[in-house]
Amino acid sequence: MEQRQLQAKILIEALPYMQRFDGKTIVIKYGGSAMSNEELKKSVMQDIILLQMIGVNVVIVHGGGAAISKALDLHKIEHQFLDGLRVTGKEAMEVVASTLIGQVNKSLVQYLSEKGAKALGLSGVDGRMIEATQLNEKLGYVGKITNIHPEVIEIAFSNKFIPIIAPIAMNKNGDLLNVNADTAAVEIAAALKAEKFILLTDVRGVMKDKDDPETFIPRMTVSEVKESIANGTIQGGMIPKVQAGIHAMQNGLKEMTIIDGRIKHSILLELFSDVGIGTLIKKDE
Numbered sequence: 200m201e202q203r204q205l206q207a208k209i210l211i212e213a214l215p216y217m218q219r220f221d222g223k224t225i226v227i228k229y230g231g232s233a234m235s236n237e238e239l240k241k242s243v244m245q246d247i248i249l250l251q252m253i254g255v256n257v258v259i260v261h262g263g264g265a266a267i268s269k270a271l272d273l274h275k276i277e278h279q280f281l282d283g284l285r286v287t288g289k290e291a292m293e294v295v296a297s298t299l300i301g302q303v304n305k306s307l308v309q310y311l312s313e314k315g316a317k318a319l320g321l322s323g324v325d326g327r328m329i330e331a332t333q334l335n336e337k338l339g340y341v342g343k344i345t346n347i348h349p350e351v352i353e354i355a356f357s358n359k360f361i362p363i364i365a366p367i368a369m370n371k372n373g374d375l376l377n378v379n380a381d382t383a384a385v386e387i388a389a390a391l392k393a394e395k396f397i398l399l400t401d402v403r404g405v406m407k408d409k410d411d412p413e414t415f416i417p418r419m420t421v422s423e424v425k426e427s428i429a430n431g432t433i434q435g436g437m438i439p440k441v442q443a444g445i446h447a448m449q450n451g452l453k454e455m456t457i458i459d460g461r462i463k464h465s466i467l468l469e470l471f472s473d474v475g476i477g478t479l480i481k482k483d484e
């Protein structure tokens with residue numbers, strides 16, 4: 200089949216799926232390889248533009264842990280993680296905010312704008328979107344989310360802007376706090392009662408053996424996820440991701456999918472087929 204015919208066929212087959220998400224909200228946590236590799240970044244941006252074109256209210260919450268570590272090194276500020284969270288002193292907080300808001304966020308807005316899309320760069324400070332308190336003394340300026348005020352996101356939707364959100368929160372005193380991007384994304388998805396939350400990571404999804412992609416699990420219920428944490432199948436960095444998802448599902452989120460951000464157009468492949476490509480986690484029936 201000719202290339203053009205093939206493209207038309209793919210589009211026709213995708214049509215019923217496109218209609219399924221018309222007017223619905225999809226929140227995407229963007230990070231990992233999909234962010235650091237230019238080709239993959241381009242394909243994610245194209246997917247996002249297409250979703251908006253077909254009427255999806257799409258929200259991007261981005262990470263940037265690698266860029267923060269690089270910036271802290273440049274400023275000769277020591278850094279370390281405790282239970283997966285970055286210990287963030289006052290000086291480090293300034294670097295975290297300027298890197299995520301000034302560098303990572305703006306580069307995504309620039310990229311989308313250059314392609315003709317309407318993108319709106321935001322952080323959790325804008326419209327007090329992400330309200331938090333200090334998680335604990337040891338971690339310094341790290342936030343525990345207490346409230347999401349989604350009004351500013353809704354303003355973006357009603358004006359056909361794609362909100363691009365940096366995971367920086369604010370406390371009641373106006374101090375900035377560093378929030379893990381997975382957690383921020385999933386809490387925003389819950390507050391918006393999103394149809395779907397997609398988390399891009401650097402593995403195929405959840406696996407029975409984390410080092411063997413052949414043991415990939417396509418669908419899980421919340422109880423199965425809890426069981427997999429208890430029996431040690433889900434470990435390390437995957438635990439906070441699925442736990443945040445379970446918490447959000449108890450508070451308004453319909454479902455979440457963990458997908459492989461190392462695959463080109465992974466978002467469209469996930470959304471526009473019956474089976475998807477990632478691990479779909481849903482509430483028990």
Ligand SMILES: Nc1ncnc2c1ncn2[C@@H]1O[C@H](COP(=O)(O)OP(=O)(O)O)[C@@H](O)[C@H]1O
Pocket residue numbers: 230231399400401402404405406407408409432433434435436437438
């Ligand atoms: N059962 C599992 N299935 C898949 N990945 C798992 C599992 N258990 C632990 N992991 C680990 O979780 C990691 C993903 O978490 P993390 O490294 O924090 O991701 P990211 O950098 O994308 O935020 C994977 O690279 C993998 O090593």
Ligand SMILES: CC(=O)N[C@@H](CCC(=O)OP(=O)(O)O)C(=O)O
Pocket residue numbers: 230231261262263264265267283284285295341342366377378379380381
């Ligand atoms: C408190 C905390 O750890 N915050 C993260 C925020 C960025 C992030 O989460 O980025 P990734 O999604 O790329 O890991 C950090 O400082 O690295």
